[in-house]
Amino acid sequence: MSSVVKSKDRAGIDFGRALKDGVIIGIIAFALLGPLVGLKTDQNMANELILQNRLGLAAILSVIVGVGRFLLSAFVYPWIAARGNRSKAAVTLAELEARARVTRGLSITGLIFLFVYPILIISLFGVQGSIKWVDNYGVQILIYVMLGWGLNIVIGLAGLLDLGYVAFYAVGAYSYALLAINFHLSFWVLLPVAGILAAFWGIILGFPVLRLRGDYLAIVTLAFGEIIRLVLINWKDFSGGSAGISSIPKVTMFGIYSFDVSAPNNFAKAFHLAASSAYYKVFLYYLILLLALLTAFITIRLRRLPIGRAWEALREDEVACRSLGINTTNTKLTAFAIGAMFGGFAGSFFAARQGFVSPESFIFMESAVIVAIVVLGGMGSMIGVALAAVAMIGGTELLRELDFLKLVFGKDFNPDQYRMLLFGLAMVIIMVWKPRGFVSARQPTAFLFKRKTVSGDLVKEGHG
Amino acid sequence: MEVFVQQVINGITIGSLYGLIAIGYTMVFGIIGMVNFAHGDVFMVSAFFALIFLLVLTSWFGIASMTLALILVMVVAMVLTGLLVWAIERIAYAPLRGSFRLAPLISAIGMSIVLSNFIQVAQGPRNKPIPPVTRDVYTLWEGASGYPVNISLKQIIIWVVTALLLAAFWYVVQKTALGRAQRACEQDRKMASLLGINVDRTISLTFVIGAALAAVAGTMFLMYYGVVVFSDGFTPGVKAFTAAVLGGIGSLPGAVLGGLLIGLIETLWGQYVSADYQNVAAFSILVIVLIFMPQGLLGRPEVEKV
Numbered sequence: 001m002s003s004v005v006k007s008k009d010r011a012g013i014d015f016g017r018a019l020k021d022g023v024i025i026g027i028i029a030f031a032l033l034g035p036l037v038g039l040k041t042d043q044n045m046a047n048e049l050i051l052q053n054r055l056g057l058a059a060i061l062s063v064i065v066g067v068g069r070f071l072l073s074a075f076v077y078p079w080i081a082a083r084g085n086r087s088k089a090a091v092t093l094a095e096l097e098a099r100a101r102v103t104r105g106l107s108i109t110g111l112i113f114l115f116v117y118p119i120l121i122i123s124l125f126g127v128q129g130s131i132k133w134v135d136n137y138g139v140q141i142l143i144y145v146m147l148g149w150g151l152n153i154v155i156g157l158a159g160l161l162d163l164g165y166v167a168f169y170a171v172g173a174y175s176y177a178l179l180a181i182n183f184h185l186s187f188w189v190l191l192p193v194a195g196i197l198a199a200f201w202g203i204i205l206g207f208p209v210l211r212l213r214g215d216y217l218a219i220v221t222l223a224f225g226e227i228i229r230l231v232l233i234n235w236k237d238f239s240g241g242s243a244g245i246s247s248i249p250k251v252t253m254f255g256i257y258s259f260d261v262s263a264p265n266n267f268a269k270a271f272h273l274a275a276s277s278a279y280y281k282v283f284l285y286y287l288i289l290l291l292a293l294l295t296a297f298i299t300i301r302l303r304r305l306p307i308g309r310a311w312e313a314l315r316e317d318e319v320a321c322r323s324l325g326i327n328t329t330n331t332k333l334t335a336f337a338i339g340a341m342f343g344g345f346a347g348s349f350f351a352a353r354q355g356f357v358s359p360e361s362f363i364f365m366e367s368a369v370i371v372a373i374v375v376l377g378g379m380g381s382m383i384g385v386a387l388a389a390v391a392m393i394g395g396t397e398l399l400r401e402l403d404f405l406k407l408v409f410g411k412d413f414n415p416d417q418y419r420m421l422l423f424g425l426a427m428v429i430i431m432v433w434k435p436r437g438f439v440s441a442r443q444p445t446a447f448l449f450k451r452k453t454v455s456g457d458l459v460k461e462g463h464g
Numbered sequence: 465m466e467v468f469v470q471q472v473i474n475g476i477t478i479g480s481l482y483g484l485i486a487i488g489y490t491m492v493f494g495i496i497g498m499v500n501f502a503h504g505d506v507f508m509v510s511a512f513f514a515l516i517f518l519l520v521l522t523s524w525f526g527i528a529s530m531t532l533a534l535i536l537v538m539v540v541a542m543v544l545t546g547l548l549v550w551a552i553e554r555i556a557y558a559p560l561r562g563s564f565r566l567a568p569l570i571s572a573i574g575m576s577i578v579l580s581n582f583i584q585v586a587q588g589p590r591n592k593p594i595p596p597v598t599r600d601v602y603t604l605w606e607g608a609s610g611y612p613v614n615i616s617l618k619q620i621i622i623w624v625v626t627a628l629l630l631a632a633f634w635y636v637v638q639k640t641a642l643g644r645a646q647r648a649c650e651q652d653r654k655m656a657s658l659l660g661i662n663v664d665r666t667i668s669l670t671f672v673i674g675a676a677l678a679a680v681a682g683t684m685f686l687m688y689y690g691v692v693v694f695s696d697g698f699t700p701g702v703k704a705f706t707a708a709v710l711g712g713i714g715s716l717p718g719a720v721l722g723g724l725l726i727g728l729i730e731t732l733w734g735q736y737v738s739a740d741y742q743n744v745a746a747f748s749i750l751v752i753v754l755i756f757m758p759q760g761l762l763g764r765p766e767v768e769k770v
């Protein structure tokens with residue numbers, strides 16, 4: 001029943017054992033799913049709770065779980081065990097380097113694709129038809145790529161688990177919203193301001209807590225994130241409470257062209273184009289793409305600086321770091337502040353894009369999603385984080401499109417409900433299956449004679 | 465004065481629930497040094513188990529006696545929640561022993577998301593209200609201003625059940641072989657396994673015991689507030705974790721003490737300072753305690769070893 005593969009001989013497939021496993025797991029699954037899925041509580045007309053019997057569905061699910069377990073025990077585990085014995089020795093340095101080359105090729109191709117993406121979409125779907133693809137997929141995914149890369153500095157490089165990253169995102173968003181509305185400043189002035197304010201908050205929050213150990217730090221950052229959200233809800237004079245702030249000004253094209261329909265220098269009018277919000281979306285797409293690439297560029301450059309090396313050293317072993325004379329507090333604080341700054345940039349972009357901010361956008365789940373992206377991407381790998389963001393955000397956006405599922409599961413089936421469930425499952429499965437994430441290679445930034453890539457599995461992380 | 469006493473009574477009631485949940489956090493942390501982030505959601509799921517079985521008993525079997533129903537529901541919720549957590553531990557935590565340090569925490573966060581969203585999908589996103597189990601209220605005394613100090617039967621039930629359960633739990637930890645094994649594992653896991661203790665099993669049972677206590681808290685939460693919703697795990701979970709940290713994580717009496725203190729602080733803060741910022745108060749306590757007193761009230765200071 002244990003999901004850990006036992007090291008005993010697996011020459012023959014033990015069908016009896018697998019069958020027993022499957023049956024037991026199926027029974028357990030039914031004991032749990034029976035009440036939770038099989039007996040749905042519903043309110044009737046008199047507002048009383050009644051039970052709706054769906055035990056059949058629960059039974060089907062339990063049988064699926066049991067059969068899955070049987071297949072795992074009978075085929076997958078023996079196969080993994082057999083493969084594990086062979087492949088352990090087979091991973092050579094050359095192979096790892098080849099993998100790194102593939103990664104590099106992939107990132108260049110990806111970059112080119114990202115730049116031509118809106119053009120491609122407009123030529124495929126027309127100006128009006130492009131809005132969905134550029135906005136829902138392009139901009140949405142890129143925001144998370146940027147947030148993932150920002151948080152990657154904190155989690156992936158410095159090894160500090162920050163569960164309250166969304167607080168800095170909120171600081172950025174509210175900074176832009178409030179300053180733009182009350183002082184009529186432009187996005188381009190407020191973008192750096194929002195970043196600085198977020199970094200400032202990062203330092204304020206980071207200063208007292210960074211002496212804490214990893215899991216404590218995680219919980220304290222979570223608490224801070226919640227405190228900021230609760231203050232935003234309750235301090236109504238300042239933030240508008242849970243109603244939020246609406247009609248936040250749009251981004252202008254450096255003050256030359258505006259995307260407001262009523263403005264005299266409207267972009268579409270100036271170029272004698274048909275009025276459409278698609279131009280604004282394309283502009284936002286390139287804006288967030290550049291912001292994300294800025295994040296990536298700065299991260300890559302920082303990694304080559306002493307501070308970046310200190311981050312990675314800190315991640316691997318804090319005690320050794322301290323004994324080698326690195327000021328761990330300052331090192332952590334810079335990671336925290338720089339990560340927060342990018343969160344602030346992304347936040348002000350978010351506010352400008354939505355035109356509306358409310359505390360609802362900055363719940364803990366949002367932090368958890370960003371953490372999930374960083375973790376699934378392999379904590380430290382830029383391309384891994386980007387791929388994870390595409391897979392998770394794009395994948396869940398795609399779920400909305402899957403109308404044919406309604407034919408299979410009935411009219412009431414709403415794939416969107418399963419979004420976070422799948423997110424959580426992916427987090428657990430990836431952790432169990434590949435604790436180092438999708439792309440787990442470690443590339444040392446400082447090296448002797450030649451660059452060697454080390455598999456993440458070979459690195460043991462210390463306390464941090 | 466009457467208001468104060470009334471709020472203390474309410475605070476102790478909520479605090480008992482926090483204490484019961486906090487024990488699960490503190491035991492797991494003590495034995496494998498992991499923050500079981502999903503514990504709050506386990507608590508929420510247990511409340512749903514209780515809700516569903518309460519409905520089964522009352523509407524299908526027509527049990528009229530609420531006392532009997534409550535006891536049955538509590539037992540069923542304990543068993544099923546224990547089973548659930550045992551399965552979670554096997555699937556999501558056990559394979560990660562000896563992996564890098566943040567892996568179990570991240571896996572637990574994933575599990576927490578899975579549990580709350582699973583309930584949302586399976587049971588629907590709405591509040592689930594039940595008719596009040598009992599309406600009995602006793603007036604202790606009436607103040608000069610005519611403000612009565614009340615204690616409800618529900619509150620008495622919560623106090624009594626918590627006290628009984630803590631006594632039983634204390635007996636298990638102090639006097640039984642399982643408790644000895646747990647304490648041995650807490651001190652030195654490797655040595656304990658050399659001495660023939662089944663460490664894996666002990667850890668699983670620790671999770672299960674914590675879950676059973678959370679299930680009792682979940683049942684009583686349902687009974688006390690009369691409503692439960694899929695997102696109810698997060699805030700009580702964080703507050704109970706705060707309680708565990710305040711009392712000194714790893715210390716069992718500390719968890720109960722911390723729970724009572726958090727309950728009292730929260731209700732008194734809500735009464736005298738600001739009801740809006742009630743949760744902010746609880747979260748702030750967590751931050752302040754962790755920064756200035758990471759070992760908590762009854763905990764041992766942690767020594768970092770290389």
